[in-house]
Amino acid sequence: MAKLPEEVIETLESDEKRCMLATVNEDGSLNLVHIGSIRAIGDEKLAYACCFDGKTTRNLEEGRKRVAIAIWKPRLEGFQVKGAFQEMYDSGELFDEFSSRVNSEMEMMGHNFKVRSVAVIKVTEVYALTIPIAGERMA
Amino acid sequence: MVEMPEEVVAALADPEALKVVATISSAGVPNAVIVATVYPLDPKTIIFSDLRLGKTKENLFQTRKFTVTVLKQNLESYQIRATFSRFEERGNITDMIAERVFERTRIQPRGVVYGAVEEVYSASLSNPGTRLV
Numbered sequence: 001m002a003k004l005p006e007e008v009i010e011t012l013e014s015d016e017k018r019c020m021l022a023t024v025n026e027d028g029s030l031n032l033v034h035i036g037s038i039r040a041i042g043d044e045k046l047a048y049a050c051c052f053d054g055k056t057t058r059n060l061e062e063g064r065k066r067v068a069i070a071i072w073k074p075r076l077e078g079f080q081v082k083g084a085f086q087e088m089y090d091s092g093e094l095f096d097e098f099s100s101r102v103n104s105e106m107e108m109m110g111h112n113f114k115v116r117s118v119a120v121i122k123v124t125e126v127y128a129l130t131i132p133i134a135g136e137r138m139a
Numbered sequence: 140m141v142e143m144p145e146e147v148v149a150a151l152a153d154p155e156a157l158k159v160v161a162t163i164s165s166a167g168v169p170n171a172v173i174v175a176t177v178y179p180l181d182p183k184t185i186i187f188s189d190l191r192l193g194k195t196k197e198n199l200f201q202t203r204k205f206t207v208t209v210l211k212q213n214l215e216s217y218q219i220r221a222t223f224s225r226f227e228e229r230g231n232i233t234d235m236i237a238e239r240v241f242e243r244t245r246i247q248p249r250g251v252v253y254g255a256v257e258e259v260y261s262a263s264l265s266n267p268g269t270r271l272v
Binding site for chain 2: 018020021022023024028029030031032033034052054055064066067068069070072078080082109111113129131132134135
């Protein structure tokens with residue numbers, strides 16, 4: 001387990017950030033998708049809303065738990081968080097919190113998706129992605 | 140090897156779009172980094188420069204698989220799965236790309252990664268996960 005540095009947590013709270021989550025497919029190829037709802041839960045975990053039964057959710061539920069998340073902070077900063085899928089919640093406080101926020105955001109964007117579950121990721125490593133320190137381990 | 144649809148080529152060529160490259164180590168650990176130099180050389184080939192590629196390059200030589208996802212400012216997004224074909228330090232195209240990248244970044248690339256496009260998916264919220272090619 002690693003702790004998220006303060007600047008990574010702050011970036012995750014920003015509406016301007018963009019995050020892409022990589023998971024491992026059955027054949028060893030990578031699935032890489034934009035996830036808008038990622039945020040920090042304390043300083044050792046991340047959570048995001050799963051709104052449809054896609055490849056990302058299937059990869060995690062089938063036991064390929066390793067993930068990598070690229071986080072872009074406009075315009076020239078970035079971080080990579082590596083982690084392991086811990087748990088999926090389809091009820092409870094965390095689920096309700098994400099549902100109320102993400103469902104209304106989806107509606108505002110004109111999409112019919114609703115939060116089906118919330119995935120929690122345990123942080124294991126954090127790296128800088130900003131040149132010239134790209135690749136340096138932060139945690 | 141397949142051809143990317145026109146809209147995907149255009150998204151990859153958009154300098155304002157966010158481009159992330161994911162690779163995997165031989166131990167099965169994924170890696171995801173922002174690579175602004177990703178570019179469609181032609182509809183079947185993706186290239187990007189080595190400005191400071193560490194783990195990404197190591198993984199490419201180990202497992203040869205990579206995925207690029209591009210996200211435009213309007214949130215239109217595509218996922219391109221590719222196979223690493225070669226890393227070139229010098230060559231006509233590589234030198235030309237290196238020159239362009241240097242003009243933009245003031246960093247001299249160490250070479251260019253070439254990849255063959257294998258599969259293309261929509262990653263937009265309007266049709267997530269739909270295979271395009």
